[in-house]
Structures are given as structure tokens and as C-alpha cells.
Amino acid sequence: MTVVADTVRDYSARELLIASIADLLDGVRHVAVGASSPIPAAGAMLLRARNESRGRERVRISILGSQEHNFFTNGGVELFDCAAQGRVDAFFLGGGQIDGEANINLVGTGPYPKTDVRWPGCFGSAFLYFVVPRVILFREEHSPRVFVDRVDYVSAPGTSEGVTRRGGPSALLTGLALFSFDPARKRFTLKSVHRGATAAEVRAQTGFDYDAPAEVPQTPAPDAATLELLRGRVTRELAETYPQFADTLRGERAAA
């Protein structure tokens, strides 16, 4: 067994998500990340480190709410203005519910306003989903209660007709699988399942219909150079803003 093969086999589930996010972000110059989103932040940091090592374009990362990793100086409105100007290439959204047309629900379940379950609220989703070209939907929990046929409340619609819109969902990454999204067809396509999961399991755990190839490939393992960057420089960078998360990553690695 070669060293490379060893390295490639020994990755944690979270490392795969981080590496997948770095791949999904390929080509962006400025990515904004929520303050409490360590995995997306790690993916963005990994892309930045990898681009530097490959001599490719510089990647700027804005971590919202962070004092250190926030170069904005015009107040809370600046993220939204910046995105509206076309200066934010990628952003992450989640959702208590996400449906097959990529509508997301950050508000709650059951009839509004007296929802049975109430989540924090829409935040900036109803705006950013329209103006950021590459929105990556990210939700680790992959279950029929998250991925529903139709969200109870549309915080932000996945697609629009007859409305000025230059942004929207490009992919959905979960703890089990990776999907692409086609806004013209308003439909997800299963691209790959992560190590340990099966296409059948993904189908069973997804409450909406989607397309899938006859043979669903496995999500590519991070290559050795990528893992090296992630375990070295990126983990050190992460530790500055997400110390607990960096410890978790190190722990999982040791156990892997």
C-alpha cells in the first residue's frame, strides 16, 4: 500500500465535506461565510491555501460577525451591498427545510405565524439567494424531515421567473451526498454519495424527487496534497476563529 493510497483512505467524514466545499468553490475570488459555519469556512480556507500553493487566483474570505476576519468597514449593510454589487461570488445557506425546487425554510413548520416549530428567521436569505451567483446549500443532517417535498414556509425561493435575479443555488451538500441544481428544470441531480452511503439510502432519506444517474459515483476522496494543507495550515487558521471545531477535526483525524 502506497503512502498516497493510505492518505486518501484515511480521511474523516468532515474532511470530505470540507474538501468537497473547496471543490465547489473553485474559481471564486470572494466568499462570505456565516460566523457559526466552521465547515464552510474551512472549505473556503482550504481553497485559499490550495490556490496559493498552485499559484492560482487569490481568494478573499469574509467571516461575518468576526472581528478579525471581517474587512468590511461600512456596517452590517455592507455584506448585502457588496453582494448586490456582484462582489461576493459565493455564499452558503442552510435551512430547517429544503425542498426539491431548492426553496429554503428558515422560519418554522406548521401554519404561520403560530408555527409548531420555530427557527430563528430568514436572516439575509431572501436577498442573498437572488444576488450571489454561487449559493451552496449545506446541511449535514440528511433526513426526510429536512429534505421535504414542499417547504412549509418559503424564506427564499430556489428559482424565480419574471424577476431580476442573477444568483441562486448551484449545489446541495449533505452528510450523505452531493447534488447539483438546474434552475431551468427546478430540479436537483444526485452527483455522488459519500463514502459509506448508498444511492438507495440517499433516496430513502430524501423527501423530494430528484434525478440520478444509473450508476451513482462515490464522492471523490481528498487527494494527498489537499489533506496535507487541510491538516496543517488550514487547521491552524481555523483554530484562530473556531478553536473548538479545530480540536474536533484533530480528534476525528486521530480516530480515523
Add this chain to the structure above:
Amino acid sequence: MTVVADTVRDYSARELLIASIADLLDGVRHVAVGASSPIPAAGAMLLRARNESRGRERVRISILGSQEHNFFTNGGVELFDCAAQGRVDAFFLGGGQIDGEANINLVGTGPYPKTDVRWPGCFGSAFLYFVVPRVILFREEHSPRVFVDRVDYVSAPGTSEGVTRRGGPSALLTGLALFSFDPARKRFTLKSVHRGATAAEVRAQTGFDYDAPAEVPQTPAPDAATLELLRGRVTRELAETYPQFADTLRGERAAA
């Protein structure tokens, strides 16, 4: 002859204008003044000093374009926002032409755009005239070429109908006289003529029609306390921002 009478007689034409402006500003808490408007600035400073000596309300003065007397921190837009919020009580406007309905022209004479005479432009007049409650029209030159029946170009209208407006002209002060303005009647009324001028002279030098009492009073001379403040503290304050103008004031006083 008493000292008081002496003082009251010995004032320069400019001192009268400054004292008249202080009177016109009575009651304001925040007055904005253009950077190249030393007489209005002097009037505002005189009111501020007089209010302090009388224990009355504090007067804030914003001198636009000045670095020292400008407490704005939100850029050039702040004056306009501040006025729109109702936080600027008084402002001064002039005009290459001013007509009997208090329309002002800051653009030029003759057919637009290839005007025969071209002045700098409208600046903020088309906005501030609508939102500042007490706009004082101030123009030293009192001649038929300035005070016309109808301006060639309306930079900002004196009155409006069917339009949201809470500001507008309250008075017109010139080198010869003081007028009040009634927006309902769209008409000026001559209130007083300055020392040395006559009502007939004002009529002859004014290109628009206006109302006047049978007996036109003389513009009240500044009282002794006012002149003392003006010649002392206010001149010293003026010298910080308008050194040349302060020298001129001192020179005229010596010659008076």
C-alpha cells in the same frame, strides 16, 4: 449724547446685515452655512453668542466644507440627510436671480442649456429649499438684474402645491432691505429698509412686485450689547475660519 446712542449709530452696513441675520435666526437650534458665506456665518455666530449671554437655547453651527466647524462624520450626504430628518432648522440660499415668487436661479440667464451667463449650478438648493423650515434668502446686490419678475431658470421653486414640502423661504435680506415671504400668497412684503436707503429706491431696484406698508420702517440698528458681542467674541471666532473677512469687518468699523 449717551454712550448707548453713540454705539447704536456707529455700525457698518455689514454689521447691520449680520445683526439682522441673527434676528432672523432667532429660535433655531441648528443652522447650516456654506463655506464661502461669511456674513451668514457671522449672523449665526452672533446668535450663538447672544443666546449664551442670555441663557437661551444652544445654537449649533455647521460650516460646510470647513474641517474645523463641521461635526458631520458621514460624508457629503449627511447635510442632506440631516435636513431631511428635520435636524437643520435654518439655511441660506442666494441666487443669480430671485423672483417675486421666491423662485431662485443658480444656473444662468438666457435659454438653457446654452445660457448667455452661466453660474456654477444648483448645488443642493433643489432639495434643501423643500426640507429646511427656515430658508433665508440672502443677496447683498439689490438690483433689477438680480430681483427679476421671473427667473430664467428655476433651480428651486419658492412654493409648491400638491407636493410634500415642509421647508421654504421665510425672508429675503439684501444690501438695501428686508422682506418677509408668504408662501400662501406667493408674495414678498417689504418689512424695512436699511439705514441710508428709501422705500422708493428699493421699489426702483426690484424687478418684481411686492407688498409694502404705507410707512416702511428702517431696519432696527443693532443694540449696544449685540454690537459688543459682534465686535468682540464673534469677530474672534470668525477670524478662525474667515480671516480676511474678519479683517474687513475690523477695517470698516474703524472707518465708521
Add this chain to the structure above:
Amino acid sequence: MGDIVALDALAAEVKSGMKIAIPADYCGVAMAATAAILANRPRDLHVVCVPVTGMQGDMLIGAGLVGTIETSAVTLGEAGGAPRFIDGVRRGAFRLMDATCPAVHSGLIAAQKGVPFLPIRGIIGSDLLKTRTDWRIIDNPFAPDDPIVVVPAIQPDIALFHAPEADRFGNVRIGRRRELVTMAQAARATLVTVERIVETSLLHDENSAAGVLPALYVDKIAEGAGGGGGGGVGGGFWGERGAKTPHTRRPPPPPPWPIGLWGEYPADPAEIARYAAMARTPEGFAAYVDGFSRRLTEAA
């Protein structure tokens, strides 16, 4: 303008039925003033969160002071959902005006500029428009077939926040938290609690002036430099800081604890988690508020 007053005098400005704007946790939250408001019990407040809130909004709700909440989110962050908010939503205890962050900013900017509305992209297709009937869709007057949302101006009666320092002339350091400028300019009156009052004008130096809200927009300021509440409760930071810098100048301390303050000190996550746990029930909430207020009073 910019009068320096006691915390109670500041809090007394918040009266029943008022529309009050409060910032997000990263902008400086006036928690001591919140405790004082809780004691005053004004009713039927319309709380505008700029653009979200956490423990402060949840406490106002829990105390029954909120008639309307207008917000893009309510969350305690790592401590989870806001218990009194969630419970109130279920019970329909207040009018709920869900929003989206940039729309809150635009509404305040409209008030700042004295215009009745501002246009904003996006939103169309969101269920927000079904309940935010105060938001409209109009045709873009400059392009055919281009519907666009317009949101009305938000003019709060009061803007309330906490900042590191004010000068004795009433100018307040807001750094790069420029939404505080928008809030203050949009509001009829602005109330600020600060860590300290400085003697030198913050506008004196051109570089320092860039991060200052001028006194013209500030109505009342209450000072308190540390010393509040945290000693022995939730551990650490605040209590230590209070002990190291005893307050000598003015008695009532308005700390933002347990919320952090930019450039000064971090939040106290253990205390926020303790709040989250206790506030799960009305009784627990009442007990928390009682202790919270008492700690502030004792510190004063």
C-alpha cells in the same frame, strides 16, 4: 443633545407603545438599560431588531413588554433558540413581523434620508411578502417588466445601544458599526450606554472622527465603566475586569454583559447558556431576570 444622565433617567425614556430599535449582538447591546427597562415595565413596545436580536429581545419578550417584534431572526447563537421568543410565537403573544436583514437596513436608511420607501432586490417569491403586507411590489420606473419590492421607512421613536466611549460633548464612538449611525439618524431619539466618558472631543482628531456618531443625533448617554454583574456568576471575564478597574466616577454601571462589546471584551457564553436553560419556562425566566437585575443593582 448628548446629555449625560443616570441609567434610570435614560431607561425612563422608553415608554409604552414606542417603536424601539436595538442592534445585533456584535454591535453593542445595552443590557443594563434593558434590565432597567424591564423594571419600568413599559407595555406594547414595537421592537425593531437591526437586523436580528438575541438575549436582549428575548428578555423584552419574556417580560411581556413586546407588542410587535420586527426582526430578521431571534437566536441565542451557540446557546440555541431564543426560548421566550419561540414560546411567544406559539402562543401568538405578539405581532410578528418577520423580515430579511437588508430590508431592515433599507427601511432605516429610508427614514435616515427622509424618503417614504426604498427599493430592494430579491424577496419576490418569499413568503415574507404574504405577511409583510407593508411591503409592496412596484414596477421599476426605468425598465419594462421589472417588478421590484419597496419597503417603507422605519422611523423608531428610540434607538438604544451600548458603545465603548462617549466624550463629554455627547459624541459617541461607533467605530465601523455604521448601522448605529443609520439607527440614530433614523430614530427620533437615541439613547446610548457607554463604558466610559472621555474628556477630549472624539471629533478633535481627524482619524478618530471617522468612527464617531456626532452628539447632534444623541439624546441621552449613561456611563458605567465595568464592574457590573458578572462577579462569580458565569465565571470570569466581566467580574475580573470590574475588579481590576474599579468604577469611581459615576455610580450606575450599564454593562452589556453577558453580551460582548467590540474592541473591548468578548461575550460570556456560559452565562448566555445559563439564560437559555432557565428561560425555558416563564418561572425560570422570572428567576433569571430577578437575579440579573439584582446583580446590576448590587454592582451599582
Add this chain to the structure above:
Amino acid sequence: MGDIVALDALAAEVKSGMKIAIPADYCGVAMAATAAILANRPRDLHVVCVPVTGMQGDMLIGAGLVGTIETSAVTLGEAGGAPRFIDGVRRGAFRLMDATCPAVHSGLIAAQKGVPFLPIRGIIGSDLLKTRTDWRIIDNPFAPDDPIVVVPAIQPDIALFHAPEADRFGNVRIGRRRELVTMAQAARATLVTVERIVETSLLHDENSAAGVLPALYVDKIAEGAGGGGGGGVGGGFWGERGAKTPHTRRPPPPPPWPIGLWGEYPADPAEIARYAAMARTPEGFAAYVDGFSRRLTEAA
């Protein structure tokens, strides 16, 4: 982003047909870049003055580079009217888009926010609306019988200004001249000349960060610390300063002389008056520009 380049490389970004935004004299005017642009002779520029201009705009007009000027005023201040502007108006030498200050700000803010327009109070009844057919009156969607002006977004291709300093990461100090932030965010590309480049990040310190335009919005920066042009011409300040702080780091000096720079040095009114006198004729203007450019080249 925020690349530090030579003045010529910066000026070369201004190309024929572009819409270029320039600030008022109190905000920092890139005069050396203007001289370099005059040498490059791009044609048919659409100059947006934020919200007014002086000698800079008059020089661009005098050199025949301006196809459209959009401004609330053109004036040399105490030195009187702007001679090349006034002459050009009479001759119809360019398209004239008279404006009013807050409408220019609103147009730029619309572009900053990615909306097609912004509403603005006032203006109705002004003759501005007769010729600014790009401004419209719509009905306030939130109140009956309330017409209101809407102005379209202004998106410049280039924003160009002069500032005291940038750091080597491309962040620029703009102090409280916040219209520079709006200009830069509204524009596709921003060009900045500075007095000096500093090694420490301007975003490093929280207080200093408040007055900084982040590098994200800055495309090219050219440095020159004093030393420009003024020695022996119009007397005094700039020349003396140049002599006292010899420039060692990078050759081409981009001084804003004879316009002043906030927080750094005042304008040179004698030199502006000299310009005003010479620019009364096309020949005099040409001679002035020749000397102006030569002084800058010699200083370099």
C-alpha cells in the same frame, strides 16, 4: 485588487467613452492623475462630479476630453467661475446634465445597493426635471396624492480620488469622507492616488479601521509623497513640503496640488487664481496645462 502601480499605469485605466466619478475639492482630488489623463487624451468621457467639481473638471473640459458632464456645480470657489466650463456651456461643447447634490449621492447609493433607482424628496417644480429626463416622478406607493422624484442608479466605470495613505494591502484611508466609499462601491473600478503607502494594515486597529475603504473596492493605487510641482510656482506650501520630505521610495509623485488635502495641507489659492486667469482663453489654458504637466514630470 488594490495593486500598487505607477501613476501612468493608473491613468491609463481611464479610456475613451468611460463614465468617471470625481469628488469635490474637499474630498481629495487626484490632480497628478488628471495631468496624466490629459496627456493620454481619452475622448468622450462622461464625468460625474460627486457632487460638484472645480479645477479638475474644468481642466478635463478645457482639454476637450469631456462628452458629458453630470454635476451640481462647477466653480473655482474664491477664484470665481470655471472658465473652460462656462465657455463650453456657451458653445454647447458637451452634454450638460445639471444636477442637485443629494440626487448625485442618491444615484450613487442606488448603484452601491444594486437597485435601479432611489426616491428623493424635493426637486419637483425645479427646471432640472425639464432636462433631466432620466429623472422621473412616480406616485409614492405608500401614500395617496404624493408624487416623488426617483433618480436612476449612477454606476461609474471609474472612481478616481486622492487620499492621505494606503497600506500595502490596498486599503485606503478615507476618514470621514464617506462619499468616497459610496463612489468606490458604486464604480466598476476605483483608482486612488495617495501621499504615502504604509506597511501596517489600516484595518489592524479597530479605531483606525473606521475610516478605511477596504482593498476589495480598490483596483489601482499610485503613490507619491509630496515633492510635486509647486516649487517656486504659486509660492509656498507644497514646494516647501516637498523639499522637507524628499521622495525616495517610488518616482512618480501624484500630488493633489493645487487642491488641498484634508488632514494634510491646504489648497494653494494663488495657483488656482493663476489657473482661473490663464484659462480664460483656450491658448492660456493650453499654456497652463503645458506648465502644469511639465512641473509634475520634473518633480517625478
